[in-house]
Amino acid sequence: MSSYNKQTQLIKVLDTILHVKIIGEGNPIVFLHGGPGSEHGFFLPHVLPLAKEFQLILYDQRGCGKSYPADSNKYTMKAEVEALEALRKELEFDKINVFGESWGSMLALLYASSYPNRVNKLFLTAAIGANAEGLVAFEKELLKRLSTIDKLKVFFINIGMKTGLITMDSMVKVLDPYYLFSKDALIRKLNTKINHNVNHILGDDMRNNYNLTEQLFRLDHIPVLVAQGSHDMITPAHIRDLLIKYIPHAELIEIQDCGHWTVVEQPDKINHLASRFFSNNTV
Structure with missing residues (x-):
């Protein structure tokens, strides 16, 4: 991996400065991390093999x-959409390929709906859907999967977070294993942080205002691939109703033996799909 061309930049966009990591050369793929409030380190080192063919643009929102x-x-x-558009301009890309994971899949759809002529292809994984119904379904299924003990832990952690006595890290430790098909894969996830403030504020906006059901027709000319884990909180069958019916030309591929974190749990399969998709070949 050390042979890849790497550079890290701080780039001024709108009202803030983004931390951006650029790896490799070739057609650009911009990675949108989940959370909301997480960081680009979630993708590493898992997506690095793609740097053999593409220029990877990873940034912290x-x-x-x-x-x-x-x-x-x-x-x-x-604001996240406009920050991404400002970043595209700063990097002087005419069009970008976009790889969105979880909340990042929602941001990818929001961006493509707002700037359809600036998107080449969309690769979505751990997708949530076209509106806030997917968020509700995700949270219900996650709660359903929690053990009784972990439900109690989450309850008391929420109280502690409101008083400032407990940090988001405590919540992450309880919930992380539920995002995977096999808990053994948890050792492959980097110790990334989540900004609770961003997670809370942006999460409220998502729950109250996320609805693209009337805008996704703008993606008619954009190739879209959705790679969904077989055991995700939102299963491939469910994502057909929550998303694919609004973009019927999108291709949906089920990643077997995989939970929500496809990039962590099945990186070889995800990289293979992404490589084929973002090249001129068909999947």
Whole structure:
């Protein structure tokens, strides 16, 4: 991996400064991490093999990771879309390929709906859906899977987080194993941080305002591939109803023996699909 061309930049966009990592050469793929409030390190080192063919653009979203906080702590879906568009302009890309994971899949759809002529292809994984119904379904299924003991832990951690006595890290430790088909895969996940402030503020905006059901027709000319884990909180069958019916030309592929974190749990399969998809070949 050390032979790859790497550079790290701090890039001024809108009301903040983004921490951006660029790896490899070739057609650009911009990676959108989940959370909301997580960081680009979630993708590493798992997606690095793609740097053999493409230029990987990984960045921490506003207020996340090593990026600077947003002005006045205002975090909205629209602002994230505009930050991505500003980043595209700063990097002087005419069009970008976009790889969105979880909340990042939602951001990818929001961006493509707002700037359809700036997107070449969309690769979505751990997808949530076209509106907030997917968020509700995800949270219900996650709660359903929690053991009784972990439900109690989550209850008391929530109280502690509101008082500032407990950090988001405690919640992450309880919930992380439920995002995987095999808990053994958890050792492959880097110790990434989640900004609770971003997660809370942007999460409210998502639950109250996320609805692209009337906008996704704008993606008619954009190739879309959705790679969904067989045991994700939102299964491939469910994502057909929550997303694919709104973009019927999208291809849906089920990743066997995999939970929500496809990139961590089945990186070889995801990289193979992404490589074929972002090249001129068909999957």
